[in-house]
Amino acid sequence: MLSRTADNLYWIARYMERADTSARLLEVGSRISLIPSAHGYRSEWDSLLQASGMAEGFDKKYGDPVQRNIESYLFFDRDNGSSVASCITAARENGRIVRTALTAQVWDALNVAYEELRALERRPRSELQQSRLTEWTMRHTAMVRGAIDATLLRNDGYNFLNIGYYLERADNTARLMDVKYYVLLPRVDFVGSGLDNYQWTTLLRAMGAHRAFHWAYGGEVTAAKIAHFLILNPQSPRSLTTCVAGIANHLGRLAKAYGAETDAQRLARAMLTGLEGETVDRIIDEGLHEYLTRFIGDAAGLSLAVHNTYLSRARA
Amino acid sequence: MHPYFNEMYQGTDVRVPYARLQDWVSAMPTALRSLKQAEAEALFRRIGITFAVYGEGGDPDRLIPFDMFPRVFSAVEWSRLERGIKQRARALNAFLVDVYGRGEIVRAGRIPARLVYQNEAYEKAVVGFVPPKGVYSHIVGIDLVRTGPDDFFVLEDNCRTPSGVSYMLENREIMMRMFPDLFRENRIEPVDRYPELLRRTLASVAPHKCDREPTVVILTPGSFNSAYYEHSFLADLMGVELVEGQDLFVDGAFVYMRTTEGPRRVDVIYRRIDDAYIDPLCFRPDSMLGIPGLMDVYRSGGVSICSAPGAGVADDKAVYTYVPEMIRFYLGEEPILQNVPTWQCAKHDDLGHVLDKLPELVVKEVHGSGGYGMLVGPKCTKAEIEAFRAKIIENPGNYIAQPTLALSTVPTFVDEGVAPRHVDLRPYCLVGERIELVPGGLTRVALKDGSLVVNSSQGGGVKDTWVLAE
Numbered sequence: 001m002l003s004r005t006a007d008n009l010y011w012i013a014r015y016m017e018r019a020d021t022s023a024r025l026l027e028v029g030s031r032i033s034l035i036p037s038a039h040g041y042r043s044e045w046d047s048l049l050q051a052s053g054m055a056e057g058f059d060k061k062y063g064d065p066v067q068r069n070i071e072s073y074l075f076f077d078r079d080n081g082s083s084v085a086s087c088i089t090a091a092r093e094n095g096r097i098v099r100t101a102l103t104a105q106v107w108d109a110l111n112v113a114y115e116e117l118r119a120l121e122r123r124p125r126s127e128l129q130q131s132r133l134t135e136w137t138m139r140h141t142a143m144v145r146g147a148i149d150a151t152l153l154r155n156d157g158y159n160f161l162n163i164g165y166y167l168e169r170a171d172n173t174a175r176l177m178d179v180k181y182y183v184l185l186p187r188v189d190f191v192g193s194g195l196d197n198y199q200w201t202t203l204l205r206a207m208g209a210h211r212a213f214h215w216a217y218g219g220e221v222t223a224a225k226i227a228h229f230l231i232l233n234p235q236s237p238r239s240l241t242t243c244v245a246g247i248a249n250h251l252g253r254l255a256k257a258y259g260a261e262t263d264a265q266r267l268a269r270a271m272l273t274g275l276e277g278e279t280v281d282r283i284i285d286e287g288l289h290e291y292l293t294r295f296i297g298d299a300a301g302l303s304l305a306v307h308n309t310y311l312s313r314a315r316a
Numbered sequence: 317m318h319p320y321f322n323e324m325y326q327g328t329d330v331r332v333p334y335a336r337l338q339d340w341v342s343a344m345p346t347a348l349r350s351l352k353q354a355e356a357e358a359l360f361r362r363i364g365i366t367f368a369v370y371g372e373g374g375d376p377d378r379l380i381p382f383d384m385f386p387r388v389f390s391a392v393e394w395s396r397l398e399r400g401i402k403q404r405a406r407a408l409n410a411f412l413v414d415v416y417g418r419g420e421i422v423r424a425g426r427i428p429a430r431l432v433y434q435n436e437a438y439e440k441a442v443v444g445f446v447p448p449k450g451v452y453s454h455i456v457g458i459d460l461v462r463t464g465p466d467d468f469f470v471l472e473d474n475c476r477t478p479s480g481v482s483y484m485l486e487n488r489e490i491m492m493r494m495f496p497d498l499f500r501e502n503r504i505e506p507v508d509r510y511p512e513l514l515r516r517t518l519a520s521v522a523p524h525k526c527d528r529e530p531t532v533v534i535l536t537p538g539s540f541n542s543a544y545y546e547h548s549f550l551a552d553l554m555g556v557e558l559v560e561g562q563d564l565f566v567d568g569a570f571v572y573m574r575t576t577e578g579p580r581r582v583d584v585i586y587r588r589i590d591d592a593y594i595d596p597l598c599f600r601p602d603s604m605l606g607i608p609g610l611m612d613v614y615r616s617g618g619v620s621i622c623s624a625p626g627a628g629v630a631d632d633k634a635v636y637t638y639v640p641e642m643i644r645f646y647l648g649e650e651p652i653l654q655n656v657p658t659w660q661c662a663k664h665d666d667l668g669h670v671l672d673k674l675p676e677l678v679v680k681e682v683h684g685s686g687g688y689g690m691l692v693g694p695k696c697t698k699a700e701i702e703a704f705r706a707k708i709i710e711n712p713g714n715y716i717a718q719p720t721l722a723l724s725t726v727p728t729f730v731d732e733g734v735a736p737r738h739v740d741l742r743p744y745c746l747v748g749e750r751i752e753l754v755p756g757g758l759t760r761v762a763l764k765d766g767s768l769v770v771n772s773s774q775g776g777g778v779k780d781t782w783v784l785a786e
Contacts, residue, residue, distance in 0.1 A: 097539045099549075
């Protein structure tokens with residue numbers, strides 16, 4: 001497969017996953033905006049923007065985190081590279097470039113999302129409810145994902161798509177957690193307070209995982225349980241372990257198909273081994289922030305290795 | 317009486333090829349028609365066939381309007397067209413081999429040397445090189461118009477990279493999906509062999525150094541090109557990679573593409589970019605689209621380029637005038653298809669005639685395309701004609717003129733119902749080890765009442781083109 005084609009596939013997945021994250025942020029942001037600001041919950045919104053690297057852009061253009069601004073920025077704004085509109089457009093453009101590597105169903109799912117997005121953009125904003133925008137996005141990202149899983153050949157292109165999905169998801173999970181711990185809780189005396197629990201719940205909501213969490217753990221929401229759920233639990237669809245296992249699996253399939261092991265496979269395996277031998281206590285001892293910072297760095301290193309090995313393929 | 321030949325009627329009688337369409341259209345209620353038209357548009361949009369027009373701005377995903385009323389040729393009509401088209405494609409290729417070789421036709425005084433050797437499209441870099449199987453132009457698009465039951469004229473030849481074949485294929489797919497009954501009632505020759513024939517044609521001109529099943533690729537300028545859809549569509553149907561310049565590189569005597577498994581050798585490049593951009597070391601040094609060193613590999617037989625660099629000299633509008641001469645000179649045959657009488661403003665006598673008759677003529681730039689930079693005398697105001705006159709006088713060599721042809725019409729769905737609209741035809745002739753022509757082509761239709769300009773960039777649409785089996 002052409003390296004450029006693999007690169008386009010990888011980015012289709014990253015953009016679709018990012019659109020999904022932005023839509024979840026939109027939902028959380030909207031909930032926050034309904035809470036009276038006297039209680040200080042506004043900072044939740046700031047921190048979520050910061051987590052996704054969008055805080056500066058938002059401040060510059062909008063300032064006030066009221067409902068309409070949040071919607072504009074996270075859904076419609078083309079200046080925001082992570083907005084739903086930007087991501088879906090970019091994913092569809094990447095798809096258009098590599099149509100020959102997609103099935104009709106996958107292309108159709110991407111193209112329909114894009115066409116409907118354009119129709120949404122033409123509608124008066126007063127007719128569009130936030131909950132509809134979030135649902136709309138999640139429906140379309142799921143349709144693309146479903147079309148990929150249901151119809152695509154399990155060839156190298158399929159592996160590159162999945163590597164893109166898992167890398168993007170791992171990065172999002174780690175960043176959202178990191179901000180929660182580092183930015184929101186600079187003061188130790190907040191830990192375990194009611195406010196803290198509310199903020200953790202917001203985090204779970206942002207990852208669409210708060211119901212799953214309760215099914216899996218029950219009882220009080222504690223930092224330790226959440227860290228276990230989002231980092232170590234292989235049942236959680238967004239945990240770092242799940243994502244890294246996914247990456248390692250698809251890199252392994254590539255190595256087998258191409259008959260060559262590379263740095264990318266070695267890095268992924270090392271990360272997975274590390275996660276599998278880890279405990280929540282040790283993570284908290286090291287410091288959640290320190291642990292997550294290290295993980296984000298490792299994930300970036302892995303992403304670079306994938307790029308250098310497969311996606312840019314300079315002459316060999 | 318209407319002065320134009322309507323392909324559906326002879327007087328008040330319906331011509332035989334259209335007999336069943338008469339029942340079809342009269343049985344179709346208006347409501348159903350709009351429903352079908354909307355369905356067709358939705359299908360095109362879903363498939364993603366859109367067309368961006370250079371320099372027009374606006375919607376980058378505009379659709380070329382598709383008209384559901386087909387255009388029909390009988391088997392007899394087509395067999396004559398087919399012979400004429402193949403004859404022309406053979407002669408054009410013979411001409412190209414000749415003018416990059418000994419130049420017999422020039423020596424024989426059948427075409428002026430200046431027109432060939434000083435032509436902008438004449439590529440000095442390939443003088444003396446004979447491409448595999450002696451083919452320069454592997455896909456010849458010949459634009460035809462019709463003025464009467466037996467009167468076909470060649471408007472121009474496209475020897476480089478004629479576009480539009482994806483519409484020929486998709487128009488057919490859509491018609492078959494929407495009106496299966498029509499295809500049951502009429503015996504319509506299929507066109508879907510085209511991608512396979514194209515792949516075979518390209519593989520048949522593999523370079524001398526290729527000693528295995530050749531790897532064929534399509535080279536595109538990229539996804540921002542207005543014909544990108546077509547490039548990816550063809551690559552998909554042919555089962556070959558669609559590459560950009562950055563995906564290819566030269567190493568030693570061969571060209572390779574960058575793949576996730578490392579470099580892979582490429583043997584035949586069907587390029588959809590102009591000569592000037594394919595190799596910055598040989599042609600335009602500022603080209604970001606090309607592959608440095610490609611021409612060296614090409615000339616040493618390491619890769620084939622289709623169409624071959626230099627093919628453009630055969631489809632120049634001034635050289636066009638001499639195609640009937642080429643047919644006589646190389647094939648010893650009389651041309652089956654006629655040329656449109658053409659005056660060359662570079663010739664003093666012709667220029668005088670053109671300037672006298674300007675309001676009746678169509679004037680075109682020698683290197684123009686897409687229906688731009690042309691004058692359609694009978695459709696222009698006095699002021700427009702005078703402005704054009706000044707341009708011709710300033711640079712006569714840049715223009716040719718032709719009489720305004722009475723382009724045939726085909727019934728077309730319009731807001732008020734069905735009305736005749738002017739059409740042309742572009743069939744795609746494949747030249748490799750063999751010469752092949754699928755029975756069909758792209759019919760373009762001028763949707764504006766009275767308009768003779770069928771270019772999609774100027775309000776033209778497309779129709780499915782049928783050739784009936786005997």
